[in-house]
Amino acid sequence: MDYLDVLNDEQRKAVLHEGASLLILAGAGSGKTRVITTKVAWLIREKGYDPRSILALTFTNKAAREMSSRAQGIEPLAASVLMRTFHSFGAWFLRRNHALAGLPAGFVIYDDDDSAALLSSIMEDAPRAEVKEAARLIARAKDYFLGPEDALLAKVDHRLNFRKLYAAYEERLKAIGNVDFGDLIKKPVELLRNNADLKRQMQSRFKCILVDEYQDSNIAQFELLKELSGPESYVCVVGDDDQSIYRFRGAEVRNILDFPTLFDNVDIIRLVQNYRSTTQILQLAGTVVNKNKGRLGKELVAVRGSGKKPVLSYVANQQEEAVFCATLIKGSLAAGAQYSDWAILYRTNAQSQTFQTLFTEQQIPYQVVGALRFYEREEIKDALALLSLLANPKDEVAFRRVANKPTRGIGPSAMDKILMSETLSTDTDIPGLSTKAKQGLMEFIAALDEGKKTLNPDKTVREVNAYMRHEVRGSSTVVRGSKIKNTVRGVEGLSKTIAVLVNESGIARYHVERDEISGQDRLENLQELANAATPYAANMDGLLEFLEHLELDREAVSEANNKILSENEKPDLVTLITLHNTKGLEFPRVIITGLEQGIFPREDKQGEDMEEERRLFYVGVTRAMNELYLTSCRSRFLYGRTTIQTASVFLKEAGMENMQVLGSSANNFSHYPGREFMSTLPGGGVPAPKTSSDGRWTTGNKVYHDEMGYGAVVAIQEDEQDGPLITVQFENGRQKTFLSLYQSKNYDKIGSEY
DNA sequence: GTCGCTTCCTTTTTT
DNA sequence: AGGAAGCGAC
Numbered sequence: 128m129d130y131l132d133v134l135n136d137e138q139r140k141a142v143l144h145e146g147a148s149l150l151i152l153a154g155a156g157s158g159k160t161r162v163i164t165t166k167v168a169w170l171i172r173e174k175g176y177d178p179r180s181i182l183a184l185t186f187t188n189k190a191a192r193e194m195s196s197r198a199q200g201i202e203p204l205a206a207s208v209l210m211r212t213f214h215s216f217g218a219w220f221l222r223r224n225h226a227l228a229g230l231p232a233g234f235v236i237y238d239d240d241d242s243a244a245l246l247s248s249i250m251e252d253a254p255r256a257e258v259k260e261a262a263r264l265i266a267r268a269k270d271y272f273l274g275p276e277d278a279l280l281a282k283v284d285h286r287l288n289f290r291k292l293y294a295a296y297e298e299r300l301k302a303i304g305n306v307d308f309g310d311l312i313k314k315p316v317e318l319l320r321n322n323a324d325l326k327r328q329m330q331s332r333f334k335c336i337l338v339d340e341y342q343d344s345n346i347a348q349f350e351l352l353k354e355l356s357g358p359e360s361y362v363c364v365v366g367d368d369d370q371s372i373y374r375f376r377g378a379e380v381r382n383i384l385d386f387p388t389l390f391d392n393v394d395i396i397r398l399v400q401n402y403r404s405t406t407q408i409l410q411l412a413g414t415v416v417n418k419n420k421g422r423l424g425k426e427l428v429a430v431r432g433s434g435k436k437p438v439l440s441y442v443a444n445q446q447e448e449a450v451f452c453a454t455l456i457k458g459s460l461a462a463g464a465q466y467s468d469w470a471i472l473y474r475t476n477a478q479s480q481t482f483q484t485l486f487t488e489q490q491i492p493y494q495v496v497g498a499l500r501f502y503e504r505e506e507i508k509d510a511l512a513l514l515s516l517l518a519n520p521k522d523e524v525a526f527r528r529v530a531n532k533p534t535r536g537i538g539p540s541a542m543d544k545i546l547m548s549e550t551l552s553t554d555t556d557i558p559g560l561s562t563k564a565k566q567g568l569m570e571f572i573a574a575l576d577e578g579k580k581t582l583n584p585d586k587t588v589r590e591v592n593a594y595m596r597h598e599v600r601g602s603s604t605v606v607r608g609s610k611i612k613n614t615v616r617g618v619e620g621l622s623k624t625i626a627v628l629v630n631e632s633g634i635a636r637y638h639v640e641r642d643e644i645s646g647q648d649r650l651e652n653l654q655e656l657a658n659a660a661t662p663y664a665a666n667m668d669g670l671l672e673f674l675e676h677l678e679l680d681r682e683a684v685s686e687a688n689n690k691i692l693s694e695n696e697k698p699d700l701v702t703l704i705t706l707h708n709t710k711g712l713e714f715p716r717v718i719i720t721g722l723e724q725g726i727f728p729r730e731d732k733q734g735e736d737m738e739e740e741r742r743l744f745y746v747g748v749t750r751a752m753n754e755l756y757l758t759s760c761r762s763r764f765l766y767g768r769t770t771i772q773t774a775s776v777f778l779k780e781a782g783m784e785n786m787q788v789l790g791s792s793a794n795n796f797s798h799y800p801g802r803e804f805m806s807t808l809p810g811g812g813v814p815a816p817k818t819s820s821d822g823r824w825t826t827g828n829k830v831y832h833d834e835m836g837y838g839a840v841v842a843i844q845e846d847e848q849d850g851p852l853i854t855v856q857f858e859n860g861r862q863k864t865f866l867s868l869y870q871s872k873n874y875d876k877i878g879s880e881y
Numbered sequence: 882g883t884c885g886c887t888t889c890c891t892t893t894t895t896t
Numbered sequence: 897a898g899g900a901a902g903c904g905a906c
Binding site: 475 | 883890891892893894895896
């Protein structure tokens with residue numbers, strides 16, 4: 128029983144809890160994963176649960192893998208526990224019950240881009256922004272478990288048109304026979320509701336259901352949990368309302384707040400002892416999140432010592448910000464720290480660029496988590512579209528994408544005509560199709576057929592795929608890049624299929640020829656994709672498994688290849704990561720960058736959204752074990768121009784007493800009413816007033832603008848061509864830069880926008 | 882139907 | 897700054 132000895136009282140209580148339902152409110156760093164994994168082990172070992180009767184749901188693949196490996200570390204039998212993300216579970220479920228769900232066996236999962244592509248073919252010539260917005264709303268509707276007919280759909284969008292559009296989209300998707308992300312949750316719920324047998328079968332299989340990060344579940348996921356759990360089930364959810372950061376994609380905090388009333392006989396256990404961070408870091412985190420109104424309210428108890436005071440550094444711009452980070456990191460090495468002790472956190476992926484450039488220059492090894500847009504690259508999506516067409520020939524999104532690439536005379540009108548006809552086949556006579564288009568279509572179908580020939584028609588079971596994956600990964604059979612630089616090579620398994628498809632269809636050649644330099648890169652990417660497919664069986668099951676894996680776990684490709692490169696040794700790397708992606712992680716030393724209004728928090732955030740932004744800051748801060756640094760830029764190069772930045776409101780909220788300040792802020796704080804507050808700023812206060820070269824403006828001047836209302840001059844820059852540029856902070860929170868020329872004498876008006 | 886030039890528009894965060 | 901869509905020319 129020694130594995131239970133490492134737990135504190137609360138944790139042990141949670142592990143040993145029995146009954147109907149358990150809600151574990153687990154603060155940051157309170158050993159939540161340890162509790163779940165230990166509980167899984169305990170259920171198997173002490174309570175005699177069949178591992179296959181336990182289902183553990185998470186929100187990220189990383190979390191699922193981590194959970195699985197840690198549980199297996201305690202109890203090897205935990206390998207048979209189904210530990211998956213909600214979406215991956217949904218895919219698993221639909222794959223096994225596709226017939227009941229009215230889906231073809233080879234259904235493919237559409238990502239947001241594919242959904243938008245389908246939608247745009249419905250919305251004819253609507254601007255892309257409109258299409259994307261509509262796609263977003265449909266996804267949101269599915270998050271809330273709302274169909275086109277639902278009365279409550281107005282909650283998502285009240286326009287009558289939206290209902291029609293949503294219905295049309297659903298119809299098309301059904302005709303194609305594919306599903307989107309939202310369907311992976313929504314369809315299983317519908318299936319379970321309409322099929323008592325299936326429901327009974329599922330409820331008797333899963334005797335115990337555990338959900339991690341429950342605060343980020345949406346309504347549809349809640350419904351799924353409800354359907355899966357029967358009167359005999361044991362349901363245990365773990366979460367922290369302070370770490371709810373996915374409202375924007377439909378997460379519903381009420382799920383966790385109301386859990387006790389939504390499930391029967393709920394016991395609540397709180398884990399508040401924080402083992403991760405030093406007291407000073409926790410204090411800063413707590414000070415900020417305390418400003419939120421909509422929270423259960425809990426105080427973390429620090430177990431560790433006081434530690435080092437968090438440091439706030441004002442820097443000139445993002446270059447200096449990167450230099451500051453590099454200097455910190457390099458300096459720490461002498462003191463015995465490693466690169467991997469460090470994580471650099473930012474609000475948006477785009478911010479990682481500056482760090483990457485500088486770190487490469489200074490030879491600081493790093494890894495970028497999450498932003499690897501490998502999967503979103505044009506050539507990769509092209510190759511996957513070809514594969515998708517083998518799995519589901521009716522996939523019109525895929526067809527539109529690649530049928531005329533390279534051009535073979537199938538233009539938009541020909542494309543429509545072809546898609547009007549039922550199946551994708553040469554012997555179908557398509558009315559009104561030009562000879563050229565017909566010829567092109569035959570070529571395209573011939574290429575697909577070549578790909579199909581590489582697939583073994585035998586139905587090989589999944590175990591064989593798993594076996595192959597195990598065998599091949601890390602072996603030397605992987606091709607690194609072909610010598611003849613215009614084709615992709617495939618060695619074994621599914622890699623052959625990809626090689627044949629991209630070569631025969633001309634996609635490989637198309638990309639190579641289109642651009643001499645980037646063409647080679649693209650070819651290498653295609654090669655990498657083929658390499659990643661090597662472990663998968665060359666049959667329909669292997670193909671579906673591969674597509675599903677990529678669709679649901681976007682980092683899969685690069686990870687598979689990284690594993691081969693690095694073998695057993697863990698590389699010593701600095702981590703560059705978005706704040707959202709850090710959930711569940713911890714690092715000895717953390718730098719949260721870009722603490723500026725408009726960046727973090729984003730300018731348009733208010734009310735509930737602002738509270739979420741605050742929670743995101745809380746999540747970031749509580750990742751740090753020993754040292755925490757915050758950086759804020761005075762100016763930033765954004766949207767192709769330099770913008771004067773205002774320090775983040777979070778810096779003020781965190782409390783000056785909770786941090787040590789380096790450098791000084793020349794910034795105004797938009798959320799303060801006047802200049803007087805500037806002297807209260809951390810770091811020293813009012814910069815010396817500056818006057819423009821034409822003598823017309825001095826920082827601090829009050830101004831009035833017809834549209835923007837009242838404001839104050841917060842910065843003056845001199846431009847070689849345009850003369851003085853006056854940056855004004857308005858009371859409405861916006862900031863604008865103007866030319867000096869048009870002001871009137873009494874400073875009541877300012878002129879044309881710069 | 883295809884190619885190339887111009888304009889305008891963009892940036893959250895993720896399964 | 898950089899990419900995508902739109903427009904006009906072959």
